[in-house]
Amino acid sequence: MSAATITSSQRYHPAAALKAEAQRLLDACGVPARPSWVHRTVTNYLRFVQHTGFPFGAYLLNRVQMTSEQRRRAMSDPECHSFLSYSDPTGETAVRNAMRRHG
Numbered sequence: 001m002s003a004a005t006i007t008s009s010q011r012y013h014p015a016a017a018l019k020a021e022a023q024r025l026l027d028a029c030g031v032p033a034r035p036s037w038v039h040r041t042v043t044n045y046l047r048f049v050q051h052t053g054f055p056f057g058a059y060l061l062n063r064v065q066m067t068s069e070q071r072r073r074a075m076s077d078p079e080c081h082s083f084l085s086y087s088d089p090t091g092e093t094a095v096r097n098a099m100r101r102h103g
Helices: 014-029 035-052 056-063 068-076 078-084 089-102
Strands: none
Touching: 014 035, 014 056, 014 068, 014 078, 035 056, 035 089, 068 078
16 A cells, blocks of 8 residues: 555554553553543643653653552553653653643
8 A cells, every 4th residue: 555545544643642552551550541631641742742852651650640559550560660660850850840831
């Protein structure tokens, strides 16, 4: 299939891919999240944070308030663990500042 034959519904949409990834990660960690919250989180990341190079997984988990049980579950999942153990104080400060400035 050539690029000319791809319809708009078949094109790659980064927001849709990030929403699916966010929901998958939150489900794996046992964190309930409404689709509207996931949509707003992804939209804010793409609008205010992505250009800084801060990884989406770290941004997502910084936005989530996890219980100790959810954190234990996430730490036992290798994929979630890599996001939780990511440490970038400069990036985390930048995200907080961006969120404060842009609402």
